[in-house]
Each structure stands twice: as structure tokens, then as C-alpha cells.
Amino acid sequence: MAAPIPNLRLLNSSPVTRELDLASELFHRINRIIPQEQSLLVIRSDRPVREAVALMREHGYSQIPVVNDGQVLGVFSFRSFAREAASSTLEEWTNQKCAPGDLPVDEFLEEFEFARVTEEMSRVFDAMDRDNGILIGTPERLIGIMTPMDFLRYLYKVASPFVMISEIELALRALIRIAIPSDVLANTARRALANAYGGEDKAPVLLEEMTFDNYQSLVSRNETWNLFEPVFGGTRNRTSAKLKEVGAIRNDLFHFRREITIRDHETLATHRNWLLNKIKQAGSPLKPEELP
Amino acid sequence: MNSNANATGLPMRLLPHQSSFVDQFFSSPGMRNLILQARPGYGKGSTLIAVATRFLREKPSARVLCLVPGLGLRTQFVRRLQEQSTPAMEMDRYRFREMLDSPVDQEGWPSGIVIVMTRELARTEDIKRSLATTNWDLLIVDEFHQFKTGRALNLLRELTKLSSRVILSASSFVELPEVFDNKDTTVVAWTRDQLIDFDGMPLTTPERVTRIVPYDLSPDELSLASTLNKLCQLLRSGKQPRGLASTWTRSLYSSPAALEARIAKAEELISMPTDDSSGAFGDCEEDGFYEFDAETVGEASAITRRLQEEIEKLSKDSKLLVLVGLVNNLKMTDLSPRRVCVLTDYVATLFYVAAEIETLGNPLFILHGAMSFEDRQSSIDRFRSVGGVLIATSAIMSEGVALPDVTDLVFYDIPASPTVVQQILGRFDRFGRHIALKVYALSPSNDILGNLPESTKTVEQFVLAMGGEPCE
Numbered sequence: 001m002a003a004p005i006p007n008l009r010l011l012n013s014s015p016v017t018r019e020l021d022l023a024s025e026l027f028h029r030i031n032r033i034i035p036q037e038q039s040l041l042v043i044r045s046d047r048p049v050r051e052a053v054a055l056m057r058e059h060g061y062s063q064i065p066v067v068n069d070g071q072v073l074g075v076f077s078f079r080s081f082a083r084e085a086a087s088s089t090l091e092e093w094t095n096q097k098c099a100p101g102d103l104p105v106d107e108f109l110e111e112f113e114f115a116r117v118t119e120e121m122s123r124v125f126d127a128m129d130r131d132n133g134i135l136i137g138t139p140e141r142l143i144g145i146m147t148p149m150d151f152l153r154y155l156y157k158v159a160s161p162f163v164m165i166s167e168i169e170l171a172l173r174a175l176i177r178i179a180i181p182s183d184v185l186a187n188t189a190r191r192a193l194a195n196a197y198g199g200e201d202k203a204p205v206l207l208e209e210m211t212f213d214n215y216q217s218l219v220s221r222n223e224t225w226n227l228f229e230p231v232f233g234g235t236r237n238r239t240s241a242k243l244k245e246v247g248a249i250r251n252d253l254f255h256f257r258r259e260i261t262i263r264d265h266e267t268l269a270t271h272r273n274w275l276l277n278k279i280k281q282a283g284s285p286l287k288p289e290e291l292p
Numbered sequence: 293m294n295s296n297a298n299a300t301g302l303p304m305r306l307l308p309h310q311s312s313f314v315d316q317f318f319s320s321p322g323m324r325n326l327i328l329q330a331r332p333g334y335g336k337g338s339t340l341i342a343v344a345t346r347f348l349r350e351k352p353s354a355r356v357l358c359l360v361p362g363l364g365l366r367t368q369f370v371r372r373l374q375e376q377s378t379p380a381m382e383m384d385r386y387r388f389r390e391m392l393d394s395p396v397d398q399e400g401w402p403s404g405i406v407i408v409m410t411r412e413l414a415r416t417e418d419i420k421r422s423l424a425t426t427n428w429d430l431l432i433v434d435e436f437h438q439f440k441t442g443r444a445l446n447l448l449r450e451l452t453k454l455s456s457r458v459i460l461s462a463s464s465f466v467e468l469p470e471v472f473d474n475k476d477t478t479v480v481a482w483t484r485d486q487l488i489d490f491d492g493m494p495l496t497t498p499e500r501v502t503r504i505v506p507y508d509l510s511p512d513e514l515s516l517a518s519t520l521n522k523l524c525q526l527l528r529s530g531k532q533p534r535g536l537a538s539t540w541t542r543s544l545y546s547s548p549a550a551l552e553a554r555i556a557k558a559e560e561l562i563s564m565p566t567d568d569s570s571g572a573f574g575d576c577e578e579d580g581f582y583e584f585d586a587e588t589v590g591e592a593s594a595i596t597r598r599l600q601e602e603i604e605k606l607s608k609d610s611k612l613l614v615l616v617g618l619v620n621n622l623k624m625t626d627l628s629p630r631r632v633c634v635l636t637d638y639v640a641t642l643f644y645v646a647a648e649i650e651t652l653g654n655p656l657f658i659l660h661g662a663m664s665f666e667d668r669q670s671s672i673d674r675f676r677s678v679g680g681v682l683i684a685t686s687a688i689m690s691e692g693v694a695l696p697d698v699t700d701l702v703f704y705d706i707p708a709s710p711t712v713v714q715q716i717l718g719r720f721d722r723f724g725r726h727i728a729l730k731v732y733a734l735s736p737s738n739d740i741l742g743n744l745p746e747s748t749k750t751v752e753q754f755v756l757a758m759g760g761e762p763c764e
Contacts, residue, residue, distance in 0.1 A: 036385045039417065117386075117393045136393070143392050220647065234604050237612070240647035241549050245640070248658075258664040263639065270556040 030124065031117035033154045034136060034144045042067040042142070043076065043105060050101035052076050063133055065112075065142060066105055072139045074109030079132070081108045112145075114138055121151070161260045164268040165250050171275040172215050172243070173207045178282050179231040188227070192218045212250050216243040231282055242271050304376060307495070307723075309487050310339045313480055317343055317459070318350075323478050325458045327436075330482035332718020336461045337692060340432055341369070343459060344406050345376040347430050354429035356406045357451070359414055361435045364691030367665045369408045369434075383409040388419060401426045411439070415447050424450050431455035437462040463715060489723075497721055498728035502755065506737035507614040514738070516602045520544050520551070523595040526588060538708075545736070546637060546705045547611070548603045549644035555596045555603075611734055612648055615704065618732060619652060619681060622700055629679040631697055635686050635716065636704040645704060646683050655680030661688050668693075689716045696724035703733040706754045713754055 042065045043052050056064055056078070063077035084107065085100055093100070112135045113127040124134045128148055137143035180188055186205035193203035193214055204210050210218070219228050220240030232239045249264045251257070306314065317326055330336055344356055360366050366382050373380035381387070391402075400422065401407060411433075413419055431451055433439075439448050452458050487495040509517065524537035543550040615634070622630050634649075636642050639660050650656045655678050657671040668688075675682045676697055684693075686707060698720050707713050721729050733754055 031386050031389055034389070037416065117389045136389075138393075141392060143389050222651065235607065235609075237609070237644065237648050238548060238552075238603075241640070241644035244647050245643040248643070252662075252664070252667075257667060258662070261662050264662060266557060266560070267553075267639075269560070270553065273556070 045106035052105045075112045076105040080110040084108045179228045192221045212247045325477040327479045328461045333722025341372045345378040353403045355403045356430045358408045358432040368692045379405040428455040431458045433460045436460035497725045500729040502731045507610045547641040547644045549640040550638035553640040630699045631679045632681045632700040633698045634683045634702045657682045659684035689719045696722045700730045
């Protein structure tokens with residue numbers, strides 16, 4: 001039998017544990033999907049359904065793990081309650097001589113699968129589909145609970161900055177095309193980017209060949225601002241600052257230098273909306289295929 | 293010369309006052325709580341690293357916990373410990389979960405390694421509970437004076453009870469919280485006149501020079517301020533807390549970019565389909581969310597639209613122009629290399645100022661909290677090596693940055709609190725400085741319809757915090 005593999009660097013400093021610890025930092029595994037500040041809500045098995053439902057409604061949850069002395073017994077959910085309640089006849093309810101809300105939650109438990117924080121997200125798809133959630137940890141040590149919404153939020157968080165950057169970049173290209181006639185663009189680009197590329201002849205002249213920093217240089221150059229002002233509005237400096245900020249986030253994102261923060265996300269969304277407004281205001285004379 | 297390294301048994305070189313503290317700690321095992329009080333810039337951080345390093349060398353299976361104020365300091369502590377070949381790890385929520393879920397470690401917190409975590413993480417309920425199940429051999433709390441609320445003090449009380457030895461550091465001289473029994477606690481306070489260098493000479497830094505740089509707002513800028521004032525009056529009416537209006541005012545004072553970012557945030561919240569729009573004119577980080585009725589939100593929303601229109605029409609920025617003039621006047625040449633640091637409270641302002649300063653042709657670097665540790669270090673190293681202008685956020689200055697070779701420090705935004713000013717100065721006016729630090733603070737000189745008194749008060753507090761009369 002294979003020996004259990006430690007999954008944390010702090011346990012010892014062997015190369016194996018370091019690799020595993022690195023893996024959890026670099027790969028999108030279950031640990032990353034559970035909300036960072038999830039506070040685990042549990043209930044004892046002898047508590048009445050009424051109390052469980054009140055707790056779930058208060059916190060906006062549809063399920064709650066049932067735990068006695070640290071041991072997970074199962075999960076009480078609206079579904080497990082409905083399933084059991086619907087399967088009883090009126091006679092059975094009458095014989096019990098109490099309302100369904102007075103019964104203890106352990107009469108309505110369902111079993112959830114457990115997953116470890118270091119497992120791959122694909123491993124739990126079936127269980128999530130079937131149970132609408134999965135417990136994290138072990139029956140003796142419950143660490144968290146993961147729901148399909150947690151999955152959706154996580155994937156959105158990971159993917160949306162890339163989507164917004166692509167929208168921003170394409171919108172920027174479109175606005176530059178609106179501001180400068182195509183026959184003027186090449187000469188303007190050569191002059192604006194000559195320093196960065198060590199000569200006018202080496203500078204890119206097609207927007208598709210330029211980097212995001214090139215767009216910023218092109219738009220925010222003192223000498224060319226008069227061309228862009230009617231499209232971007234405001235001052236050169238404000239436009240330049242926005243593009244500079246987006247450019248910094250873009251470089252960090254595309255070079256995987258750091259995690260994108262909530263503030264970065266807000267900044268991207270704000271500047272994306274600003275460009276969207278500029279596109280709307282420009283009343284684009286572009287052909288449909290040139291629009292972002 | 294590395295005599296201090298030999299004395300402490302550590303590879304790092306410590307100044308006499310630092311070595312003395314380390315020796316005091318190790319020669320008095322009965323001294324349970326040791327409090328180290330000193331202004332920023334006196335080398336508390338290095339001293340804490342030295343204590344933790346030597347502690348683990350003498351007791352390799354010890355459990356050591358280190359609480360720090362922020363993420364930047366967390367990374368910095370761990371890196372500095374690792375530079376001393378001391379096992380250390382940054383603890384975050386993900387690692388905590390892995391620790392709980394580890395199939396081989398059922399004993400809780402590991403030994404033989406310094407666990408470094410932020411105070412905020414330690415205060416979360418499950419982690420606090422878990423920390424309280426362990427007997428710590430050494431507890432280090434950096435900037436403990438920031439433990440102010442009941443919850444934070446409770447955590448400190450519990451952890452102190454569970455720890456054999458405790459070291460707490462504070463940047464300001466504070467009264468001991470009742471968490472500590474005076475009998476068990478020794479306070480070590482470093483004051484400037486007591487400190488000496490490796491050669492036994494007094495450790496002094498040249499007197500700094502402060503200058504308030506006034507700027508006149510243009511009619512368009514005054515009109516913008518007037519419109520914002522209407523929003524502030526609306527926010528000040530009724531039961532809204534006082535701080536809320538001033539956060540808007542501070543963004544106006546900072547730059548059109550900062551104000552624009554605040555407007556965008558408010559508009560995003562207004563557009564939400566839920567009740568969340570009631571928080572649109574608050575700030576979850578600074579002020580908490582406040583309740584507003586629909587009518588107030590509608591009125592405030594109309595004002596923010598007007599603000600945005602007025603920002604669009606602004607053709608010049610008086611404050612930025614004054615900064616450009618100031619940087620130009622500093623005449624950065626090869627013969628007199630200068631290192632100018634411009635501080636702002638807002639990331640939006642940072643990029644706004646950077647976009648203008650880069651057109652001046654000086655080497656330009658930026659530094660803010662969202663940057664990775666490596667990128668921050670690279671910015672600082674290149675700035676120290678080639679000089680030029682470093683534009684940084686004020687917040688990052690509380691994360692252990694050391695810039696003793698800056699020649700000119702510009703407060704683009706004047707901090708509202710004298711304590712923050714002191715903390716920031718500690719990053720610049722510290723040991724290693726050979727020439728006087730010149731400090732500039734930009735302040736509006738003409739009235740912006742009732743807001744100026746607030747600004748004047750801030751400037752007065754600022755001057756007081758600088759400890760001297762400013763030159764005009």
C-alpha cells in the first residue's frame with residue numbers, strides 16, 4: 001500500500017512536499033473554488049426542521065451539514081426535506097402527532113460525497129450535478145461545502161478579466177481607426193513608436209501588430225492628441241492614465257505575475273464601460289467586421 | 293566588519309541596540325512578555341527576524357507564530373526569515389485548509405517553522421479557534437498597537453495566554469492594553485538619542501526640510517468642487533456618518549481620476565438590481581455600507597452625473613501642473629542625481645500622475661499594493677539604482693518599504709492622520725540617510741466653498757506631525 005503523501009510544505013522540507021505545495025498554488029483545484037471567507041454553518045441532528053430552515057433562510061443557503069461532536073452525519077436540504085415529506089401519507093403525518101417542522105433534522109438527511117481540497121475540480125462534476133453540492137474534508141473533519149454557484153463565481157472570476165481585456169483592446173483599436181484615417185495611421189505610428197523600436201522603419205504600422213503599450217503611446221502622445229481628442233474626449237492625460245492603468249493590469253494578467261484583485265476587476269470594468277460609451281458616442285462609421 | 297553577527301550567532305548584521313534587545317531576550321528566559329517600542333525606521337523588523345531565527349536555532353522543534361498587519365509585510369517577513377535560512381511560511385486561507393485536510397498531520401499547527409499570518413486572518417473565527425488549540429513557544433506580534441477593537445484584543449489576550457514567550461512591537465508609544473499583566477511585561481523603548489552605530493557614534497539623520505506647495509484652483513475646478521459640495525451636503529444630511537462625505541472630498545482633492553473612479557463605483561452599485569444600491573455612496577472599505585432612501589440615491593445619482601460631465605470639460609489640472617513644475621525644478625541631472633518619491637492615497641491618481649510625469653523624460657517607477665512582491669522589489673531596486681521619480685501609494689508605505697535614499701518626498705495627497713504621516717516618514721527618514729530629506733505637500737490655496745477649513749486643518753496637522761515650521 002502506498003504511503004500517504006503529505007500535501008503541505010510545512011510538514012517537512014522534502015522536494016516532494018514542495019512540489020505538491022507548488023501544485024496547489026499553480027493549479028485550479030478545489031481549494032481555490034471554495035469561497036475564501038466561507039464560514040461553515042452546521043446544525044446538530046436533534047435540532048428541529050423549523051430551526052434548520054430558519055437558519056438556512058437567514059444565510060441564504062439551501063443546504064446545511066448536520067454535525068454531532070465534529071462527526072458529519074449528512075446534509076439537511078430543502079430537497080431532502082421535500083423528498084421525505086412528499087413520500088409520507090396524510091395518515092402517517094397524522095400518526096406522528098407533530099408538524100413536519102417539529103421533527104428533528106436527522107429524519108431528513110441525505111448523503112453528500114466528500115472531496116479533498118487538493119483534488120481536481122473535474123473530479124466532483126458528477127457529484128455536484130447529482131447532489132447540488134459537495135462536502136470538503138472528511139466525515140471527521142469538515143472543512144467546507146462547495147456548491148455549483150461557487151463553481152460559477154470562481155470560473156467567472158478567473159475568466160472575466162481576460163474577456164474584458166479583449167473587449168478593451170478591440171474597442172481601442174476600433175476607436176483609433178475612427179480617429180485616424182488608415183492612410184495617416186502608418187505615418188503617425190512610425191513617428192509615435194520610433195523611439196520604442198529604435199527607428200521609424202522598425203516600428204509596427206498595423207494595429208494588429210502593435211502591443212497595448214503601443215496603443216497607449218499612440219493615443220497619448222502630445223503631438224497626435226488633437227487627432228484623438230474628438231473620439232476620446234477629456235484631456236490627454238486622463239485618457240493616457242486610463243490606458244496606462246489597464247496596460248499594467250493586462251501585463252500582470254497575461255504574464256501571470258499575480259492574482260487579479262477586486263479593485264483590478266473594478267478598474268477593468270470601469271474602463272471597459274468608458275470605452276463602450278466612446279464607441280457609442282462615436283457612432284461608428286466602421287464596417288461591421290471592423291467593430292469589436 | 294561583522295562583530296555583531298558573531299555576538300548574536302546570526303548571519304545578519306545588527307546594530308548595537310538591536311543586538312542588545314536580542315541578547316536581553318535570550319538571557320532572560322523568565323521575561324515572558326517583551327514589548328519593543330520605537331519609531332518607524334529604527335530597525336524593529338530586523339530585530340524580530342533575528343529573535344525568531346535564533347529562537348528556532350536554539351529550539352528547532354519550537355512552535356512560532358508571527359502576526360503582521362498586512363499582506364506585503366507577511367511576504368517580506370517570510371522572505372527575510374528565509375534569507376537567514378530560517379524555515380518560514382506565509383499562512384493564508386488556502387494553506388490553512390490544506391493543513392486541516394492533510395492526511396498526515398492531525399496534530400494541528402506545525403513546529404520547527406515560523407508561521408507568518410496577517411492579523412486579519414488570525415481574527416477570523418475558525419482560524420482564531422484553531423490557533424487557540426496550540427501552545428506557542430514564541431508569539432511575535434508586529435505593530436501590536438493596531439489591535440484596538442474588542443475582537444482584536446480578545447485574540448491578543450487568548451494568544452498571549454497560550455504562549456510561553458511573547459514579543460510585541462509598536463511604532464508609537466502606546467499605553468499597555470489591559471491584556472498584559474505589568475508584572476510579566478518588560479517594555480524596551482528605543483529613542484533616537486540612545487542609539488549608536490557600529491563605530492559607537494550617535495545614529496542621527498539630518499534635519500528634514502518641509503515646504504507646503506500651494507496651488508490655485510481654476511474656475512472650472514472650483515465649479516467641480518461646488519458640485520461635489522452639493523453631494524457632500526446631501527450625504528451629511530440625516531443620519532449619515534460624517535466620514536462619508538469626506539471620502540468623496542478627499543478623492544476630489546486628489547485628482548479628477550480618483551473622483552472619476554469613485555463615481556464609477558457609485559454608478560456600478562446604483563445599477564445593481566438589488567438593494568445593494570443603498571451602499572453606492574458609501575465605501576465598503578472605508579465607511580461601511582449605509583442606508584439611503586430611494587429619493588436620496590436618485591438625487592445623489594443626478595449630482596454624480598453632473599460631476600462626470602464637469603470632469604470631462606476640465607481642460608487643465610492646477611495641482612498636476614504645480615507638481616510638474618516642482619519635478620522640473622528639481623533638475624535631475626547626472627551631476628546631482630535625485631530620487632523623488634511622490635505619494636498619493638489613490639491608485640487612480642498614481643496612474644494619472646505617472647501618465648504626465650513620464651512625458652518629462654525622467655526615469656519613472658511605480659509602486660502600489662496590487663503589485664507582486666517581485667515587481668515591487670524590482671521597482672524599488674531600479675529606482676535606488678538609477679534615481680528619477682517613484683510614484684507610490686501611501687498605503688504601501690505601511691508594508692515595510694525602506695527608502696532612505698530618497699532626496700525629495702512629495703505628498704500629492706496630505707494624509708488625514710498625523711500618525712500616518714509619522715509612519716510614512718519612518719520609511720524615508722531612517723538610518724542610512726546621509727542628506728536631509730526635503731518634504732513637499734501640495735495644498736489648495738483658494739476656497740472651495742466650505743471645504744477649505746477641512747483642508748487647512750489637515751495641513752496644520754500635517755505640519756505638526758512633521759515636527760517643525762514649514763517654509764513657504
